[in-house]
Amino acid sequence: MNVIQTNSLTKTYNGKGGISDVTLSVGEGIVYGFLGPNGSGKSTFVRTLLGLLQPTSGEGYILGEPIGTTKSREKVGYLPELFRYPDWLTGKQLLEAHAELCKIPVRQRKKRIEEVVELVGMTGREKGRISGFSKGMSQRIGLACAILNDPKVVFLDEPTSALDPIGRKDVRDLMLYLRDQGKTVFLNSHLLYEVESVCDHVSIVHQGDMIVQGPWRELMMIEAQIEIVTDQPISVPMPTFVTHVEKIKEEEARTRWGIQLENEDDIPKIIQYLSSNGIALYEVKPITPHLEDVFMHWVNQKKESAYVDH
Amino acid sequence: MWTISKLTFKEIISKRIFLITIIMTLVFLALYGTAIYFAGKEGTQVGPNGVQGTETILVQQFISSQLLGVGLYFSSFITALLAILSSVSAISGEVSSHQIDTWLMRPISRAQFVWGKFVGLALIMIAYAVVLFFSIILLHQGIGKEWMELDIQPMQMIKAVSVFVIQPFVLIAFGLLLSTRMTTLNAGIVSIVLYGAAFIGGFIEQFGALIEKAALVNIGVITSLIFPIDSMYRKMTMILFDSIDNPLSLAQGGMFTSVSNPSNVMVWYAVVYGIVVVFLSIYSFKKRDV
Structure with a gap:
């Protein structure tokens, strides 16, 4: 069963802004990234899902x-x-109030509160007034609130925005822990590295439109690129699946080349082709595209298709 | 719903403004008690050789009921202001600060949230109004000694306080309704202006009754129908000062009591008005974005 399912869900403000026509399915036990720049409609989408x-x-x-x-x-x-x-x-009173709203049985409340406080690293500090909490502590107590009722799905909207590097790592670990517990984590983020480090599936949103969705590994494969090192110039004509060849650097008697291919399956083909044409290969290295490049690739592709559509 | 009520109750109690309100109320009661003490002390000297004639009794009744009236009127005013100020931000304040997000994403309905807020606010404001009401009565009847003491039966007090608390009840319901749609500032302005209009309407009605002008009385009645606040205060004083055993009692009300007597139907109208307004608040809040 899909944990989250939307069909053409739209929320606009007097016809403007918000997010339009989002159709997605989110399965069980995954970390789903909802990736997009600030103001792209990510929070609007989550708030609509939650009935706010x-x-x-x-x-x-x-x-x-x-x-x-x-x-x-x-x-x-x-x-x-x-x-x-x-x-x-x-912090403790806040958790008690939420426990009451979630109808957690009175007998289990104390234990559950202690568990979540520990999970978010707030043990010993939960008895302080929220007014005295730093932004990071507030975010941690907020996380404790979010997981208090042992939810099947957790929506985290920019959960590391107020945290230091250690806090960010803790939150990433928590997301992975929840996933391992069979929970679904719906992560709203504009931070590419955050999404990359924890998400299994990703949707990219931009200016209120969902541009693409799928397994992050597949979305990363926007193009296949390799770097090779040869001892001579590449003088043979290139096959059609090679889209671009570029000399990167001369290194004494050797030369480093960047070769762009249509897709991943072309990598063994180009190695074979060059070898069969007498070009000795000293190094072959697949290149992972920069996260920004992946994001911009999908954004630009959407823009181009919109242009064609018009 | 009770969780929200408890939180609302606790929130008011935990705020510094609550402590300030309590201190200022005690200051007001101390001042009132002092005034009653001296009025009682001076009053005993009225009348030749301590013998009280009809005229002295009339003066005594008039001054005494005036002092009780002014105490209750000011109490009613403070209660009304507190009811307005606490209710107009109840929802709008939480919406603008986004505090409401984490409450409303829990499995509670918007109706439960509004009811919770209403019950929490109403409980604390009604408790405050009851304490203030009886403090004034006790100070007046206790410190004022025999000279200030009015003939008020316990049942009269119970009936009067029951009507007295309708005022904060209606004001909280109305403030909450505005709070579901307006910003705190706008809701506060609208509530205070309407409260003022109700006060003026009530004054016009009293004046109309005094000079027997039906048109003026009708203006007051219409104002009471739109915002049944002042009429509840007037009804409360009628209950409190009207003693069957004492033919002078009603006549001694003066400017802080009432000339015209709002009917019992008006009391029920105010109660139903408050409840309907809470339902309107729920309806208004149900479909709005937060």
Whole structure:
């Protein structure tokens, strides 16, 4: 069963902004990245799923329940991007209030609160007033709130925005821990490296449109590129699947070349072709594209298709 | 719903403004008690050789009911202001700060949230109004000694306080309704202007009753129908000062009590008005984006 399912879900503000026509399915036990720059509609999408915003059109389901219903939020956790908690409460009181709202049995509350406080690294500090918490501590207590009810799906909206490098690593570890527990983590982020390091599946959104979605590994394969080192110039005519050849550097008697291919399957073919034409290969190295390049590739591709459509 | 009520209740108690309110209320009660003490002390000297004639009794009744009236009027005013100020930000404040996000994403409905807020606010404001009401009565009847003491039966007090608390009840419901749609500032302005209009309407009604002008009375009645606040205060004073055993009691009300007597239907109208407004708040909040 899909944990999250949307069909042409749209939320706009008087016809402008927001996010349009999002159709996606998110399975169980994965970290799903919703990647896009600031203002691309990521938070709007999550807030619509959680019933905080009314959809303009389309439909959505969480754990099979229509969005906006109380039932759809029973097994859900959420850390908002603009996290603000009542500063007159202590961290523990906040968790107790949420435990009550989630109908966690009274007998289990204390134990569960202790567990989540430990998971987010706040043990010993949960009794302090939120007004005295740093931004990072507030974000940690927010994370504790998000996972308090042992949710099946957790929405994390820019969860590391206020954290230092250690905190970021802790959150990444927590996401992977939740995934290993069979939970689904829906991660909203504009940080490419964050998405790359934890996400199994990714959607890229830009200016309110969903551009592409799929397994991150596949999305990364926007092009196949290799670097080779030869002891002579490449003078033979290149086959058609080679889209670009570029001399990168001369290194004493050898030369380093960059070769762009149509796809990954062309790598063994080009090695064979060059060898059969008497070109000795001293090194062959596949090149991983820069994350920014991957993102821009999909954004540009969408723009081009929009241009053609018009 | 109860979790939200408890949080609302706790929130008000935990804020510094609550402590300031309590201190200022105690200051007000101390001042009032002092005034009553001296009025009672001076009052006993009225009348030749301590003998109280009809005129003295009339003066005593008039001054005494005036002092009780002013105490209750000011109490009603403070309660109304606190009810307005606490309710107009109840939802709009949380929406603008996004604090509401983490509450509403829990499996509770918008209706439960509004009811929770309403019950929390109403409980604390009604408790405050009851304490203030009885503090004034106790100070007046206790410190004022025999000279200030009015003939008020326990049942009269219970009935009067029941009507007295309708005012914060209605104001909280109305403030909450505005808070579901407006910013805190706008909701506060609208509430205070309407409260002022109700006060003026009530004044016009009293004046109309005094000079027997039906048109003026009708203006007051219409104002009460739109915003049944002042009429509840007037009804409360009618209950409190109206003693069947004492033929002078009603006549001694003065400017802080009432000339016209709002009907019992008006009381029920105000209660239903408050409940309907809460339902309107739920309806208004149900479909809005937060």
